[in-house]
Amino acid sequence: MPLGLVVIMLGRTRRRVRCPCCNRVVKRYEDCYGRLVRHLDLSGFECYLYFEEYKLHCRCGYRGMEDVGFVGAYRHCTRAYEEYVARLCCFMSVKEAALITGLDWKTVKDIDKAHIRSSLKGLAEEQPVxxxxxxxxxxxxxxxxxxxxxxxxxxxxxxxxxxxxxxxxxxxxxxxxxxxxxxxxxxxxxxxxxxxxxxxxxxxxxxFDKFHVAKKVNEALDSVRRREFKDADKDVKAEFKHKRYLVLRRNENLSPEKRETLDSLLEKNETLQEAYLLKEQLLDILDEKGEMIAIQRLETWKNNVVQSGIQEYEKVMKTIENYLYGIHNYFKHKLTNxxxxxxxxxxxxxxxxxxxxxxxxxxxxxxxxxxxx
Ligand SMILES: [Zn+2]
Incomplete structure (x- = not known):
């Protein structure tokens, strides 16, 4: 909570103001309004600036408020304060920033939005390869x-x-x-x-990123698991469901004990074991460094899938065949997300x-x- 409020009254050092449109000095002004805007806290006090702003009528045709620089038109906070609020929003939620500043969350959001919008550069200077x-x-x-x-x-x-x-x-x-x-x-x-x-x-x-391909084969493996244990009794089903992560994770990332548990699980079901090996094979191919070797190994893998007769994998294989160019390009560029x-x-x-x-x-x-x- 702030210790209190401070209002700083700003005086004008020069009477002459410039037109924000043509930069001409405008000697006379039509009207004068008082404005109170929020500024950065001062030693724990909520700080406001009060100043007078002229309404101008310039020879160039501009008719409106002068530009005082430190605060934008129709804004309730100084630019410095808006900068501060926007910075808070990089590290916390709008609600939290609203709590810290004592501002309404909608105001915080508006400030952040306006601030980001003003810093957008668009694509004019970009040249992505x-x-x-x-x-x-x-x-x-x-x-x-x-x-x-x-x-x-x-x-x-x-x-x-x-x-x-x-x-x-x-x-x-x-x-x-x-x-x-x-x-x-x-x-x-x-x-x-x-x-x-x-x-x-x-x-x-x-x-096509290898992670997208890997995701498809993991999904296939998971549905094989579900199908194979659909009619199994409750305990076996629960055991497999509980340990499904063992099946989905890469074998090389398992500890020796986990690998043992996995092996004893897979021993109970031949189809799942085969599906598991096919998954590991494909992920291994995706990590293959040589482009031509990878392409050859992928062909072998496809034959293995046909021989296995596992329908979930045949679906994955069809997808791979349809998008083969992008997977070959992956082997070529080795670019991932x-x-x-x-x-x-x-x-x-x-x-x-x-x-x-x-x-x-x-x-x-x-x-x-x-x-x-
Ligand atoms: Zn002007």
């Missing part, structure tokens, strides 16, 4: 944003509403045809609207701070502010 395209879910996965990152610089360039082809088209239009031609690689999920947009606007190699792990954490943080973000514009601005600028 390798981009990452991600979707970000919000409102409990009912709605999506499209986020474009510069993979080499590891920061967000652009955010758009929805995840349609038109969404990403808008990014390329803003970037301009000349710069689109310089984009060489696009790393992303297997999402057809994005693929179509990238093909239309750039000649970039499309790379690994850098985007930090990005995903930040998005999670932004979401938690905003309790779901009803204000979509603010959500987008925050992504650019905290992951971009």
């Amino acid at each position: 390798r981009i990452g395209v991600d979707e970000v879910a919000y409102q409990k996965g009912h709605k999506y944003l499209t986020v474009v990152r510069d993979v080499d610089e590891g920061r967000v360039l652009w955010v758009g509403v929805d995840r349609k082809k038109e969404t990403l088209d808008a990014f390329f239009h803003e970037l301009g045809a000349e710069k689109c031609r310089q984009v060489q690689v696009a790393v992303m999920d297997m999402w057809d609207p994005y693929i179509a947009s990238i093909r239309q606007h750039t000649g970039a190699d499309i790379v 690994a850098a985007s792990e930090g990005f995903n954490n930040k998005i999670g943080l932004i979401k938690r701070r905003a309790y779901g973000y009803r204000d979509i514009e603010y959500f987008m601005l925050k992504i650019i502010k905290l992951c971009g600028l």
Whole structure:
């Protein structure tokens, strides 16, 4: 809590003021208004500045308030104070910043929004060569944003509403045809609207991140587990459900004891054991360093899947076949969204701070502010 209030009365040292429009000195003013604005706290006291502001009528045609510099038009806080509030919002939620400053949370949000908006540079000075395209879910996965990152610089360039082809088209239009031609690689999920947009606007190699492929095979493995134990008795079912993480985690990351537990689990079911080995094989191939060896091993893997006859894997294999070019490009470029792990954490943080973000514009601005600028 503040110790009290301090109001500082500002006096004018010069009577002459300049027109904010043409910079001409305006000798006469039409009117004069008193203004009280919040400023940075002074030794624990809430501090306000009081000053008089002239209404001008200039020869250039401008008719309105003078620009006093330290506070924007129609603002209730000085620029310095707004800067302070915006900085608080980088580290805490709007609610917390409102508590600290004693401002209404809507005011805090407005200040932060205006501040971020004024610092946006757009794409005029950007020249991405390798981009990452991600979707970000919000409102409990009912709605999506499209986020474009510069993979080499590891920061967000652009955010758009929805995840349609038109969404990403808008990014390329803003970037301009000349710069689109310089984009060489696009790393992303297997999402057809994005693929179509990238093909239309750039000649970039499309790379499907290995984590997206790994996710698909893990999902397949998990549904094999569920299917195989659908009719098992309760205890066995519970045991497997409880220990499913052992099956999904990479074998090399398990401790010797965990590996033993896993082996004894897998011994109980042949199909699951086979599915497990196929998963490990594929993840191993994704880590293969040699491009040609990886491509060959992937072919062998596909044969193994056919032989296994496990339907969940045949589905994964079909997906891989349909998007093979992007997986081969992955072997070629070895580019992953690994850098985007930090990005995903930040998005999670932004979401938690905003309790779901009803204000979509603010959500987008925050992504650019905290992951971009
Ligand atoms: Zn003027």
